[in-house]
Amino acid sequence: MKTHLLATAMTLALLAAVIAAHAEDSQAFVERTVEVTGYGLVIVKDRITGHGGSAFTLLVPSEDAGGLISHYVSGASFDVRKRDDGSVAIEIRPTSQVVEVWYALRGKVEQRTANTYVLRLVDVPVMEGMTYSANVTLRLPTDSSFSQVPTDYQKAESSASRSFGELPAGKPSANAFTFTGTGVRLLSVESLVEEFEPYSGKLRLSLVLRNDDVNGISSVDLVLPEARSVKVLRVGDDLGTLRSSFDPEAGKLTVYLTPERYELRQGWRYGFSVLLDVSNAGLYVLRDGGLEVHPFLPVEAPVESFRVRVALPEGVRLAEVPDYVVQLLSTGGTVADLRSPVPLPGPAPLSSLRLSLSGSPAQPWGAYALAIGVLALVLGSVLAQFRVRRGSRPKIAESDRAALSRVREAIEEVLVEVEEISRVLRSPEKSALPALRERVQRVKRSSDAILEELRRISYRGPEVSKMTSEVQRSSTLLNESLRTLLKTYTDFARGELSRSSLEKMTAPILKDVRSSVAGIREVAMMVDELVG
Numbered sequence: 001m002k003t004h005l006l007a008t009a010m011t012l013a014l015l016a017a018v019i020a021a022h023a024e025d026s027q028a029f030v031e032r033t034v035e036v037t038g039y040g041l042v043i044v045k046d047r048i049t050g051h052g053g054s055a056f057t058l059l060v061p062s063e064d065a066g067g068l069i070s071h072y073v074s075g076a077s078f079d080v081r082k083r084d085d086g087s088v089a090i091e092i093r094p095t096s097q098v099v100e101v102w103y104a105l106r107g108k109v110e111q112r113t114a115n116t117y118v119l120r121l122v123d124v125p126v127m128e129g130m131t132y133s134a135n136v137t138l139r140l141p142t143d144s145s146f147s148q149v150p151t152d153y154q155k156a157e158s159s160a161s162r163s164f165g166e167l168p169a170g171k172p173s174a175n176a177f178t179f180t181g182t183g184v185r186l187l188s189v190e191s192l193v194e195e196f197e198p199y200s201g202k203l204r205l206s207l208v209l210r211n212d213d214v215n216g217i218s219s220v221d222l223v224l225p226e227a228r229s230v231k232v233l234r235v236g237d238d239l240g241t242l243r244s245s246f247d248p249e250a251g252k253l254t255v256y257l258t259p260e261r262y263e264l265r266q267g268w269r270y271g272f273s274v275l276l277d278v279s280n281a282g283l284y285v286l287r288d289g290g291l292e293v294h295p296f297l298p299v300e301a302p303v304e305s306f307r308v309r310v311a312l313p314e315g316v317r318l319a320e321v322p323d324y325v326v327q328l329l330s331t332g333g334t335v336a337d338l339r340s341p342v343p344l345p346g347p348a349p350l351s352s353l354r355l356s357l358s359g360s361p362a363q364p365w366g367a368y369a370l371a372i373g374v375l376a377l378v379l380g381s382v383l384a385q386f387r388v389r390r391g392s393r394p395k396i397a398e399s400d401r402a403a404l405s406r407v408r409e410a411i412e413e414v415l416v417e418v419e420e421i422s423r424v425l426r427s428p429e430k431s432a433l434p435a436l437r438e439r440v441q442r443v444k445r446s447s448d449a450i451l452e453e454l455r456r457i458s459y460r461g462p463e464v465s466k467m468t469s470e471v472q473r474s475s476t477l478l479n480e481s482l483r484t485l486l487k488t489y490t491d492f493a494r495g496e497l498s499r500s501s502l503e504k505m506t507a508p509i510l511k512d513v514r515s516s517v518a519g520i521r522e523v524a525m526m527v528d529e530l531v532g
Contacts (some may be wrong), residue, residue, distance in 0.1 A: 027166065028056075028132035030125045036179075038141045038221070039187040039301035040117075040212070042067075042105040043344065046125055047098065048132075055093045056129035058101055061122045062086030063174045064108070069303060070342040071103040072349070089128075104344055106302030109186060114214055116147075116180050123150075124164060124172040137161040144181030158183075186212040187220070187301045190269060195309040196293050198286045199316070199361055201279025202233075205298055208271040209264065216263040219256045222274065222298045225346055227251035231277035237261070239419050242272060251346070262514035268522055274298075283350075289319070291357055294350035297343045308338040308353060319356040396459055396531060403453045404527050407467075410453070411524045413446045414478075418517055421482070425489075425510070428502055433493040440482045447475035450523075463530050467523050474519030481512040 031047040046058065060068055065088040071080065075096035081089045092099060110118045125134050140146065140158040149155050153162045160177065191208040211217050224230050228248045235244040235255055243256040255272065257264055264270055278284070285292040295308050312318075312334040318325070327337040336355070343351045396404070417439045424432050424439075454468045485506055492502045 028052075028127075028130050030127070030132055030134040032123075032125050032134055032136045034119075034121070034123065034136070034138045036109060036119060036138075036140050036144075036184060037300035037345070038184055039299065040106075040109040040184055041300050041302050041345070042108045042119065042121065044103050044105065044121075046101045048101070048127075049098055050132075051094055051099065051130060053094050054130065055091070056127055058090045058092060059126040059128065060088040060090070060103060061126055061172070061174075064105055064121050067105040067107040067302075069104050069106055070297075070344050071101070072344050073099070073101050074349075075099040102344055104342070106188075109184065111186060111212075111214060112178075115182060116178065117144075117184055117186075119177040119179065120174050122172050123175050123177075124167065126172060127167075132167050134164045134167060135161065136164065138177060140179055140181070141183035144179050144183035146177060146179045148176075148178035150175045150177070153177075185215055185217055187217060187299075188212055189299055189301050189303045191271075191305045191307075192297075192299075192303055193307045193309060194295050195311060196284055197311045198284045198291055198293070199313050201277055203276045203278045203283060205274040205276070206271070207273070207299065208269055209299075209301075210269045211264040211266055214266050216265050218258045218263045219254055220299065222253040222255065223300060223346060224251050224253055224276070224298060225294075225296050225350060226278075226281040226283065227253075229278075229281040232274065233277055234275040235272065237270075237272040239415070258514070259510070262511075262518040265515075265518065268518050269525055270518070270521070289357060291355045293338075293353050293355075295340050295343050295353065296350050297345045300345045303342045306340065306342045308340045310336045310338065310355065312336070312357070313361040315361045316357055316359045319358040322355070324353065325355075400457045400459050401531055403456050404531050407450050407453045408524060408527050410446045410450045411520055411527075414443055414450075414520060415517065417443045417446070418478075418513065421485075422510070422513075425485075425502075425506055428489070428492060428499060430493040430495075433489060436489055437486060440486050443482060444479050447471070447479060451475070463526060467526050470519050470523050470526075474516040474523070477512055478516035478520070481509050481516065485509045485513070 028048060028050040031049075033045045035043045035045070037043065048058075062085050065082070065086055068088055071090065073090065073092065076092045076094045076099045078093065079091045081091065083089055090101060092101070105121065108119060108121045110120065112118055119138070123136050123138070125132070125136075138146075138160045142158065145157045146155040146160050149160045150162075153160045188210045189207060190210050191206070193204075193206040195204040195206070197203070205222070209220065227246075227250075230248070232244065232246050232253060235242045235253075240260075242260050245254045245256075246252075247254075253274065255274070257270065261270070283294050283296070291310065293308065293310060295306075297303065314333050317334055318328070318336065321328070324339040325336050326339050329335045338353055340351065340353060421436065421439050421443075424436055450471050451468070454464060454471065457464055488497070488502065488505050488509070491497045492499070497505070
């Protein structure tokens, strides 16, 4: 009996030793995919297996951490900590055999020439707490291809890949990947606001875009989740509607900036909004006592400021105010600004924010929609989880503020007159010539007034110099274009041109008008930033 027990014990000990030895020899495996979106956002996707259930840490190295704007982890509980060396540590405790970690980076794609770009990042996965091997694959959008990759990478048109043996083998450094083509245009989202109106089923997306590419951008693609259940109600800006096309099957809404507005050139900004009916799309869940909203990223571009807003009708209020509610405004209904990290673009799962509600609508929701829309314009911005801090505004004397206020008013007058001129040209009548001539003269007087006010400003910072230079350039182009347009319209009014000839001759002139208006709008944004 004793001999049998001894043999059993020795067998179990040997088995334990074999298992322990196997565990020591086991190696985790990371399948890393790096995707560059059409607007220059870089998404890193890691699929980690063979971890044996042990906790480990995935590092976003300091070379990349400054551009980290969002992350997602599945198959594990986790904590995120920023280290003194600038890196970001994602501490992972697996709950599944497969752990997936996704994160998005901005500022990793640089432009060399019109159609040549460089992707620079730490391509090798960096993990602590285990040994591992990895496969790394980089993917570009259609119409782009790699022209130069690091040693040992195999490239094939729009992809490049490499296998790595046992890691870590020293601290990895950033690598550069050069690619060419028209599949990427560098675009940034300066501001994105998602405003949910759950009692009406509406969602308003408000975006301010900035072109960081030397090439012009004439259309923007938005990606909508559950698009087959979404209805597009309006796409437009302060001046009116914009042309758009919606493909529910692909989930893509394309917004065209031309010909209604203008091509977005390098450094220019443009804001517009999209009103959607999402009552059947599952982007919010409204039930007794609670509301759950699901923010998403509608454009695959780097985002600098992200806000989520919930508008509630009179009679409905927050039963409790969680710490991610950063601002409340109550006048009739309630508008709540929520702090939310920037979501990852699909197909990552939607994020979720929950609110406890009490009460019921006192009157139909429609009575408050306009008021809440106005209130939404005055709420302050909420920064995303990771955002580059802007410099503080300079001190501006009251006399300079007054001058800048007059500049802003004169700009609005120019924009109104140009819109009226465009309206006349859409339905030309010979009798409209005198009014058209007067509007052209008003634009000239207003643009001269803008320059005069800018010269009176005592603050001589670079912002004023830039504004003055842009006004001179844009107003010169605008006034010359309008003079040519007026001469052409005069020929039409005299019967020397047909309507079709007028349309053909004014088309290129209107393109210059739109270009100059874009510059003037840029000045308006500069004024707003300077005076706060």
